[in-house]
Amino acid sequence: MIVISPRLVAAEVLLSVIQQQEYNNNALKRALRQNGAMSRQDRAFVTELVNGTLRNQICLDYCLEQFSHTPVKKMKPLVQVVLRMSLYQMMFLSVPDHAAINEAVSLVKKKGLGSLAGFVNGVLRSAAKGWRDVAFPDKEKSPAEYLEKKYSHPLWVVKMWLAQYPFAFVEALCAADNEKPKVSIVANTTKISPQALKDQLEAEGVQVEEGHFLPQVLSLKGSADVTKLPSFQAGLFHVQDESSALAASSVGGKEGWHVLDACAAPGGKSFFLAEQMGKNGVVESRDIFPHKVELLKEGAARLHLTTVQARQQDASVALEEDKEQFDAVLVDAPCSGLGLLRKKADIRYRRKGEDLDSLIPLQRQILTAAAKAVRPGGVLVYSTCTICKKENEGNRTWFLENHPDFVAEDLTPYLPQKIESDSLQDGYVTLFPHIHETDGFFIARFRRKEAEK
Secondary structure, three states, X not given: OOOOOHHHHHHHHHHHHXXXXXXXXXXXXXXHHHOOOOOHHHHHHHHHHHHHHHHOHHHHHHHHOOOOOOOHHHOOHHHHHHHHHHHHHHHHOOXXXXXXXXXXXXXXXXXXXXXXXXXXXXXXXXXXXXXXXXXXXXXXXXXXXXXXXXXXXXXXXXXXXXXXXXXXXXXXXXXXXXXXOOEEEEEOOOOOOHHHHHHHHHHOOXXXXXXXXXXXXXXXXXXXXXXXXXXXXXXXXXXXXXXXHHHHHOOOOOOXXXXXXXXXOOOHHHHHHHHHHOOOOEEEEEEOOHHHHHHHHHHXXXXXXXXXXEEEOOOOOOOHHHOOOEEXXXXXXXXXXXXXXXXXXXXXXXXXXXXXXXXXXXXXXHHHHHHHHEEEEEEEEEEEOOOOOOOOHHHHHHHHHHOOOEEEOOOHHHOOOOOOOOOHHHOEEEEOHHHHOOOOEEEEEEEEOOOXX
């Protein structure tokens, strides 16, 4: 009988992220698929170890260096990974110290680094005794450094947010980024009601809660892989964060409309729009990458959404055939992704502040191309999954200044009353993880002026 060690699987995933620069979500899915014989409990443990260790990596390294003469960056990658995830178990999962340490030593030996087993044992034993007494940077004197080390957020991100929001707001945001997110899904209302879907999911052994804002959104617990559920395979729902669903809802799609989803992958917004608009309408769902277009087609087919038409297209290039052809265009632009730190923890270590300098011109180029496709009197919705005023409010202001044929339009009629913001009437809103319990998201709505007669 083959015994699969969940800690070994987690360590190999983390090594792929460090050494091969693989995205943690992709590496984790591959590892779980390759080790399909693991129990549901072990699969959940691997997922928690990988994502939790990445979410808290800066904090873990800071604590480890209080107990090691060797800086973490100079350690062998396997030792880095083993020390981080072992300390994570002690600090955040309440795993008994002796269990975490013994498993770490065993793992290092199993991977051929027995000569370093004593070092790993010594560091972790010292950390077990002393991590509770580690002194973080002073909150009053060095607020940015405190937030960086305590909540594992890059210093440039923390400094940017502190320049825009009060300290208590930023600390709450950082804390929310480190919480384990729920899985949000959207009921395919062309096939089933939200309540009937809830009942079916519960019959399949999944814990289900209603979403915060939209009736067709549900939150799931207790399901490590939703794609294996019979209800998923029957096309009764698609996975989508409620923030993204709210962006699609902001379009206000109506039956018979012709809508363009310019940056559509992974497809949730297109599917939401198609479900909202019914059988009499068309959603042109486009993406620049061929493999993502195939995923869009597969998703639409599984959901039996025949009104979704997927094709490859660069959203930054305006097509003559698109000119003034759409009742609404949704631009969920490529962005820094700083609203996704709960779900994609490795973004913290991939993004750099200077990345914004290349993203903003691209976002504006896409907005300009999209604007040409909107018919007079039609709608343009711009959204991002980031918390960055340059990419969000800055681009909104730029767009209005450079496209006088568009005006900002009140978002209030298109979003649930539970969402409160002083900016709604000005046509935009930012959703925050610690306030709205969604991904961080920005939504702005514009209306193209009617042609003069």
